[in-house]
Amino acid sequence: MAVAPALARPWWQVFVAAVLVAAFTAAVHWPALHARAIAIDDTEYLLDNPLVQNPSWNSTWRFLTEVTNPSSVKGYYQPLTMISLMLDCRMGGGGDNLLAFHRTSLILHAANAVGVLALMYLLFGNLWAASAVGLLFGVHPMTVEPIPWIGERKTLLAAFFALGALIAYVQYARKGGWRRYLLVTVLYVLSVMSKPTSTLLPAALLVIDFWPLRRLGRRALWEKAPLLVLTVLAAYITKVSQSAQLHADLRPLGESLLILCHNIIFYPWKMLWPVNLTSHYRVPLLSLSEPMMLIGLIGTVVLVALLVISLRWTRSLASGWLVWLVLILPAMNLIGFTEILASDKYAYLPAVGLLMILAYALARPWGAAPARARALRAAVLAGVLALAGAESVLTRQYLAHWQTTIGLYRYMHALTPESAMLNNNLGYYVTDEGIALTAQAEDQKRHGNVAQASALAAQAREKYLEAQTMFERAIRNSNRYVDPYINYGRVLSCMGMLPQARRQFEIACQMAPRNFVAICDLGQLAGAMGDNKTALARFEQALEIKPDFASAHAGLAEVLAAKGLYPEAIQHYQQALRTRPGDPQILARLQQLRARQGG
Numbered sequence: 001m002a003v004a005p006a007l008a009r010p011w012w013q014v015f016v017a018a019v020l021v022a023a024f025t026a027a028v029h030w031p032a033l034h035a036r037a038i039a040i041d042d043t044e045y046l047l048d049n050p051l052v053q054n055p056s057w058n059s060t061w062r063f064l065t066e067v068t069n070p071s072s073v074k075g076y077y078q079p080l081t082m083i084s085l086m087l088d089c090r091m092g093g094g095g096d097n098l099l100a101f102h103r104t105s106l107i108l109h110a111a112n113a114v115g116v117l118a119l120m121y122l123l124f125g126n127l128w129a130a131s132a133v134g135l136l137f138g139v140h141p142m143t144v145e146p147i148p149w150i151g152e153r154k155t156l157l158a159a160f161f162a163l164g165a166l167i168a169y170v171q172y173a174r175k176g177g178w179r180r181y182l183l184v185t186v187l188y189v190l191s192v193m194s195k196p197t198s199t200l201l202p203a204a205l206l207v208i209d210f211w212p213l214r215r216l217g218r219r220a221l222w223e224k225a226p227l228l229v230l231t232v233l234a235a236y237i238t239k240v241s242q243s244a245q246l247h248a249d250l251r252p253l254g255e256s257l258l259i260l261c262h263n264i265i266f267y268p269w270k271m272l273w274p275v276n277l278t279s280h281y282r283v284p285l286l287s288l289s290e291p292m293m294l295i296g297l298i299g300t301v302v303l304v305a306l307l308v309i310s311l312r313w314t315r316s317l318a319s320g321w322l323v324w325l326v327l328i329l330p331a332m333n334l335i336g337f338t339e340i341l342a343s344d345k346y347a348y349l350p351a352v353g354l355l356m357i358l359a360y361a362l363a364r365p366w367g368a369a370p371a372r373a374r375a376l377r378a379a380v381l382a383g384v385l386a387l388a389g390a391e392s393v394l395t396r397q398y399l400a401h402w403q404t405t406i407g408l409y410r411y412m413h414a415l416t417p418e419s420a421m422l423n424n425n426l427g428y429y430v431t432d433e434g435i436a437l438t439a440q441a442e443d444q445k446r447h448g449n450v451a452q453a454s455a456l457a458a459q460a461r462e463k464y465l466e467a468q469t470m471f472e473r474a475i476r477n478s479n480r481y482v483d484p485y486i487n488y489g490r491v492l493s494c495m496g497m498l499p500q501a502r503r504q505f506e507i508a509c510q511m512a513p514r515n516f517v518a519i520c521d522l523g524q525l526a527g528a529m530g531d532n533k534t535a536l537a538r539f540e541q542a543l544e545i546k547p548d549f550a551s552a553h554a555g556l557a558e559v560l561a562a563k564g565l566y567p568e569a570i571q572h573y574q575q576a577l578r579t580r581p582g583d584p585q586i587l588a589r590l591q592q593l594r595a596r597q598g599g
Helices: 011-028 030-034 042-047 057-065 079-090 099-124 127-139 150-175 178-194 201-210 218-223 225-243 253-272 291-310 316-331 351-367 370-400 405-415 420-429 433-446 450-460 464-477 483-494 498-511 516-528 532-545 550-562 566-579 584-598
Strands: none
Touching: 011 030, 011 099, 011 127, 011 370, 030 099, 030 370, 042 079, 042 150, 057 079, 079 099, 079 150, 079 178, 099 127, 099 150, 099 351, 127 351, 127 370, 150 178, 150 201, 178 201, 178 225, 201 218, 201 225, 201 316, 218 225, 253 291, 253 316, 253 351, 291 316, 316 351, 351 370, 405 483, 464 483, 483 498, 483 516, 498 516, 516 532, 516 550, 532 550, 550 566, 550 584, 566 584
């Protein structure tokens, strides 16, 4: 039996550390509260789900009892997630008030960051290292996705209960007691009832028994027997419930191995270099002729060899990686029921395994010789704070794409233009923009502006990289015209390069101070970046120049609605309708605001 680490810190120090980690996590993710994007399956989970929208005991009963063939959502059994969303509706949430859902999700994420802190503190006994790991997890850009994505409440809720089960298990392993074991079991069941991808948690507990608890043996194996029975039951229910509604086939062994090797390298790389994050990564060709697959295979072989060799000196590396692999295995998409092979949300809970390695490494300086300890600790803390700052910047940048549905789909489509699902969804939200751009391209071609014509044509086809190159050429050839700067800014915005796009709109406004289109575009981008003060000023400026400009009225209405000024927002939407009568988006938002005002 391993000796428990000394938890020498007073309770109030642990409490203060937890509050600081939760507060900083919430502050960084704060823009998620105002996100208005409707993501891939949010319609199924909320907008078109009468059980969620009409809270009642009957809805609760159906969520709990429809086990093998859920009627409210396609796929697996997830009653606690659906009940959680239903309760948000009971507290005023709905299609016109996403704040209620985002608020709960943000609270859960902050709680999960504290859960990571508590788990690492119990495992390694160092509050500084545990706080650093909790903070880095809380503000990491790969944790953005489940907060503004309503349907991904399941990821947050399952992780919340799973972290609770891990914490309770460490306490049980150290102190014993059937009540603690019962708590582990209950929390495990609640996690699986939120999202069944946490099904393999008992296997992760066995790995933790090997390290860092160092108690793996016959007793530890027998202790897992009840949990393993529940694992088999959960796996069976998941298989039956998915098979009843979704066509799914087990992939061939060769393809499964390639996907496994690809994701084993892909996810940790994204954690280390979290740029161009998306909910829908490009699906690589499942062949060794695909560079990403070849890199994944070679990288996995090298990684496994290094982990095996590392066992000569430490169990930490191999055990941390194995915990990560066990927890992420159900989300590796080895069964072909979706075109998505990788997504940030899948790595949310499994990250605990890699964080164990980090917490163990960060705790080492506190065991260093006194002569070196002070300088080493200062360097570690400075590095952690710098990394947390960099993560926070990237997190805010990614959150900017979740402010509008069209902006989200344009961003995802720019990264994965070949996705049929994204093409269909983007086409649903954007109907006539391509036609307008094609007309502009033909007009520029008639006037001999070849570069601008090519750029507009590429933009109409959503070939943003090509459009970017052509707009840069058009600006170099003739920087006297403002239109290339405006369209270039729109292309950069679609590519997720918001600061660069803002610069182009600012240049356009400087060149043509009374160009209400450029002014309005700058206002819309400022609003997407969370700068409502600039957005408000720009929309008002555009309306001073052109009082009947519908886009400026709609943009100003959104800013006013965000401030709770519903009567003023409704007036501006009504004015927008005078210029664009029958516009479905304006009509929908007007109806939502009237309902909110009436509520």
